[in-house]
Amino acid sequence: MGFDLYSSTVLLLQNEGMNQPSPIPDSITTDRDHFISGVGLAQLYYGAERLGLPAAEILQRSGLDPATALQPMARVPTWQAEAFLRELLLTSQDELLGLHIGQQMMPAIFNTMTSLAFSATSLREAINFTTKYQALIGGNSGGFHLEQMDNGNMVLTASMVTQQPVLRRHLMTNLILLGTSMVRFITGQPNLTACRVEMEHNPVNDEEQSILESIFLCPVTFGATNNLVELDAHTLDLPINVFNDQRLIQAEAAAQQQLAEVQREQDLAGQIRWLARDLMLSGLPRRKTVADRLNISLRTLDRRMAEHGLSWQELLDDTRSQLACDYLKITDMTVAEINQRLGFSDTRSFQRRFQQWTGLTPSKYRDAL
Numbered sequence: 001m002g003f004d005l006y007s008s009t010v011l012l013l014q015n016e017g018m019n020q021p022s023p024i025p026d027s028i029t030t031d032r033d034h035f036i037s038g039v040g041l042a043q044l045y046y047g048a049e050r051l052g053l054p055a056a057e058i059l060q061r062s063g064l065d066p067a068t069a070l071q072p073m074a075r076v077p078t079w080q081a082e083a084f085l086r087e088l089l090l091t092s093q094d095e096l097l098g099l100h101i102g103q104q105m106m107p108a109i110f111n112t113m114t115s116l117a118f119s120a121t122s123l124r125e126a127i128n129f130t131t132k133y134q135a136l137i138g139g140n141s142g143g144f145h146l147e148q149m150d151n152g153n154m155v156l157t158a159s160m161v162t163q164q165p166v167l168r169r170h171l172m173t174n175l176i177l178l179g180t181s182m183v184r185f186i187t188g189q190p191n192l193t194a195c196r197v198e199m200e201h202n203p204v205n206d207e208e209q210s211i212l213e214s215i216f217l218c219p220v221t222f223g224a225t226n227n228l229v230e231l232d233a234h235t236l237d238l239p240i241n242v243f244n245d246q247r248l249i250q251a252e253a254a255a256q257q258q259l260a261e262v263q264r265e266q267d268l269a270g271q272i273r274w275l276a277r278d279l280m281l282s283g284l285p286r287r288k289t290v291a292d293r294l295n296i297s298l299r300t301l302d303r304r305m306a307e308h309g310l311s312w313q314e315l316l317d318d319t320r321s322q323l324a325c326d327y328l329k330i331t332d333m334t335v336a337e338i339n340q341r342l343g344f345s346d347t348r349s350f351q352r353r354f355q356q357w358t359g360l361t362p363s364k365y366r367d368a369l
Contacts, residue, residue, distance in 0.1 A: 033270060034161050035139040036081050038074030039113075043137075043178065044081070045070060047101035048088050058087045078141045082167050089170065095204050098170030099211060102177025113137065117186045117240070124154065124236035126186055131156075140274040142171070144179065152233030153195060157226050159278045163326045169201045172227045173212075179229065180216065187238045193217040195232050198224035272305065276319045280342065285319075287312055321357045324350075328366045335362045 045066070049055040056066050062084040069076050089097055113130050120126035127146065134143040142160030149155065158175050162168045176197070184192045198221045203209040212220045216229075275293050279285035291301040305311065320342045327338045339350035354362050 034078040034141045034274070035075045036078055036141050037135075037137055037139050038069060038071045038076060040137045040139065040141075041074070041076045041081055041084070042070045042072075044085060044088070044101060044174070047104040047174075048092075048097075050104045051092070051094075051097075051100055053088060053092055055088075058091055059084055062087055072136075075139065078139070078161060081141075082162060082164070085167055085170060089166070096208055096211070098173040099177065099208065102174040102181070103215070114182075114186075117182065120240050122236065122240060123183065123187055123231075123238045126240055127154065127156070127183075127236070130182075140270065142175065142278075144175075145278070149230075152236070153230055154236055155228055155230045157228040159227075161274075161277065163331065165201070165331060169204075172199065172201070176227055176229060177215065183231075186240055189238065191217060192235060195230040196221065196228075197230075198222075198226060198228050200224055200227050272301070272310070272315065273319065276315050277323065280316075280319050280323060285316070317353075317357075320353075324354055324362070325358070325365070328362055329369055338362070 041064075045055045045059060048058070059066050059069065062080055064076065064080055064084065068074060094100060113133065113136060116129050116133065117126040120129055131144055131146055137143070138160070141162070142158070144156045144158055147155040147157065156179060158172055158179075160168070160171060160175070162171055176199070180194070184190050194216055195218070197212070197216045197218060199212075200223070202223050203212075209220060209222065271294060272290060275290045276285050279289060287298055287301060291298050294301065296304070302312075305315070324338055324342060327333050327341070333341070335351065336347050339347045342350065344350040344353070351361055354360075354365070358365055360368065
């Protein structure tokens with residue numbers, strides 16, 4: 001099932017069984033501090049190329065040079081990667097493009113990450129390793145957060161800074177499929193099944209639900225709070241380690257070196273801001289969680305923030321302010337829903353704080369757009 005393209009900036013979304021116009025704006029939807037790696041861009045680029053799309057031409061039209069942007073250690077501004085995806089969507093007229101690109105498994109693109117995964121002793125260890133170094137693909141713009149369950153299961157929750165609904169739907173679907181494909185590839189289990197899969201968007205048509213459930217081999221819950229995959233303890237204990245322990249040491253050393261290069265370009269304050277935003281997308285972030293993700297103590301986190309003139313409360317306020325404006329600009333969420341998402345005690349408190357940030361009430365801010 002295709003969709004109608006009625007202008008150069010409009011895609012049709014399936015919404016509660018009816019087609020509603022959802023603009024993909026020409027303006028930037030993500031701030032200029034965020035980036036993905038050339039590896040992350042290459043996955044979209046070569047996946048689109050495999051589908052017969054003129055990826056090189058479209059990438060150049062998006063202001064990116066394939067000769068430099070596709071280099072593994074390239075830092076591609078997220079807004080330009082979004083522009084590339086936007087052009088791919090407009091060219092392909094494929095409302096399941098993220099899904100179709102996600103079905104293209106290209107392990108050679110991920111190089112160091114693939115070697116690292118294959119060097120682990122089990123799938124659980126492989127996931128822990130690759131998540132630790134996922135900035136080599138997603139930069140500071142997205143990835144997976146792991147939660148170890150008491151029963152031995154693991155929940156992988158995807159997050160990303162892109163908020164424009166159409167782009168986010170395609171990117172999230174692509175990311176979840178990519179993770180699933182990689183897990184099956186490194187275990188040699190093409191029919192490996194998840195316990196559950198949840199997607200935050202509603203299916204655009206019956207075909208999407210059918211395809212995703214046939215890929216995941218389990219029911220898919222749409223309209224969920226988060227985008228996540230849960231794997232059971234038995235699956236996580238599947239052995240891998242096709243290389244020896246020395247190969248693991250070499251693979252992790254290469255990953256550490258590359259990650260250090262990425263992080264040198266992003267100061268600690270930037271990392272803390274991104275983690276706070278990432279965590280706030282799924283609930284109110286905790287200082288300890290941020291410290292743990294940075295592998296530092298709470299005392300060190302507070303000291304480093306103070307060195308950059310930051311306090312935890314100021315960081316939360318800045319992050320809430322940015323997300324509140326994003327939600328009002330590019331989603332149909334109600335003020336009450338935004339209030340709940342950002343962790344305010346009640347709608348009145350949120351409205352009062354938003355007016356302090358912008359000089360406008362949330363409703364007037366949205367009306368002025």
